[in-house]
Amino acid sequence: MNKLTSLLPQHRKAAGFAPPGFIEMLLLAYIVAAVLNFALGNWIFATAMLAPLVGLFFWIQYIDRQDRCRIGDQIRVSLGPHSGIEGVVVGSNEAGTRLTVQLSSTGHPEPMKFFVYQVRKVKPSPPGRDVELSPPLF
Structure with a gap:
């Protein structure tokens, strides 16, 4: 095959990254499982599942606020x-x-x-x- 020709669109593959929709669905399933554990009375396990997500949320908010441009920057x-x-x-x-x-x-x-x-x-x-x-x- 000549290097100057490209593959047809149906033969192209992604570069190894999962589509964002798939990652969002996994995150949603993880949150639903944690809430379901909380509703069924297993609150220790549910807290252990949700604590990293809450920490990640606040860490992202902190980075976003720190990276935001202000007047005088x-x-x-x-x-x-x-x-x-x-x-x-x-x-x-x-x-x-x-x-x-x-x-x-x-x-x-x-x-x-x-x-x-x-x-x-x-x-x-x-x-x-x-x-x-x-x-x-x-």
Whole structure:
């Protein structure tokens, strides 16, 4: 078979990942089993089943809140025609889905609006410390 030709769609296989719907159904079955154990009076086993899920839920909420961009954060645009340009967040909409960013390039003097998924936070260096390259060890 020639490497330049692709297989027909019916012969293609997924890259080894389970479809998201299947994973969601497994999670739902797990939660239903835990609730059923709780309803049948086996509350110790049900608590042991639900405790990791509750912990995972709060851990994901904490990471999401920590990763969210706020006004004054330095960001880098990662998607779109302005990718690679850095700037500062100067505003956001009420839902937090769109950010108004003042880009640091001279070609964009007015603030631009970006969706949250288009930008990534840039961790600034601590104030008063310039980035220095260490001398080679050998």
